[in-house]
Amino acid sequence: QKEVEQDPGPLSVPEGAIVSLNCTYSNSAFQYFMWYRQHSRKGPELLMYTYSSGNKEDGRFTAQVDKSSKYISLFIRDSQPSDSATYLCAMSGSSASKIIFGSGTRLSIRP
Amino acid sequence: EPEVTQTPSHQVTQMGQEVILRCVPISNHLYFYWYRQILGQKVEFLVSFYNNEISEKSEIFDDQFSVERPDGSNFTLKIRSTKLEDSAMYFCASSPWTSRTKETQYFGPGTRLLVL
Numbered sequence: 225q226k227e228v229e230q231d232p233g234p235l236s237v238p239e240g241a242i243v244s245l246n247c248t249y250s251n252s253a254f255q256y257f258m259w260y261r262q263h264s265r266k267g268p269e270l271l272m273y274t275y276s277s278g279n280k281e282d283g284r285f286t287a288q289v290d291k292s293s294k295y296i297s298l299f300i301r302d303s304q305p306s307d308s309a310t311y312l313c314a315m316s317g318s319s320a321s322k323i324i325f326g327s328g329t330r331l332s333i334r335p
Numbered sequence: 336e337p338e339v340t341q342t343p344s345h346q347v348t349q350m351g352q353e354v355i356l357r358c359v360p361i362s363n364h365l366y367f368y369w370y371r372q373i374l375g376q377k378v379e380f381l382v383s384f385y386n387n388e389i390s391e392k393s394e395i396f397d398d399q400f401s402v403e404r405p406d407g408s409n410f411t412l413k414i415r416s417t418k419l420e421d422s423a424m425y426f427c428a429s430s431p432w433t434s435r436t437k438e439t440q441y442f443g444p445g446t447r448l449l450v451l
Contacts, residue, residue: 258439267339267426267442268378312378316439320366320430322380322391323440 227251230313230326238334243300247313247326250294254315257289259298262310262328303333337361339443341427347449348417356412356446358427367410368428368440369402417450
């Protein structure tokens with residue numbers, strides 16, 4: 225079983241739709257859960273991070289972590305064409321230790 | 336907003352040559368990292384560095400790789416004798432982590448390395 229699994233997509237939705245992106249993981253030692261956004265041939269840009277279980281909201285973005293199910297989600301409300309990118313879930317055992325990335329989901333928002 | 340910077344943005348080299356990739360982490364950060372991403376694949380951890388020594392490294396980070404913080408601002412990755420399979424995007428990251436904060440890693444824009 226892979227340590228972090230993420231559907232690679234591509235996912236295409238119309239502008240204004242709610243987008244749901246998900247990852248599952250197998251290592252119960254993970255405590256930090258991140259979502260990064262990556263545009264083609266650019267570095268990962270931190271969107272949100274969460275420590276342990278729970279929800280975190282930042283503008284149109286909501287991150288959820290369910291440690292009992294080993295499942296994390298990112299919701300994007302009122303999606304915009306500028307949200308089109310590859311979204312990487314990522315996790316680590318501590319904020320200083322190595323990050324394990326998912327394979328990324330390619331998201332396209334149609335105007 | 337402070338950010339991690341990397342130079343060069345692109346590097347082309349011949350197989351067997353040495354390359355040095357440079358990074359300037361965010362100024363008050365304590366932990367430094369290198370990751371790489373082969374085209375079409377996942378971002379993979381290479382090495383972490385804290386208090387002037389390697390704190391963790393992956394299987395990829397063999398004797399051909401080394402890291403150094405030569406002064407108070409730069410953090411470098413050296414590949415001694417490049418191989419074709421070293422062609423990838425190399426990302427530097429830094430983290431301000433202390434026991435009193437819970438922060439994560441911030442990534443630079445990357446250096447695209449092409450080995451011919």
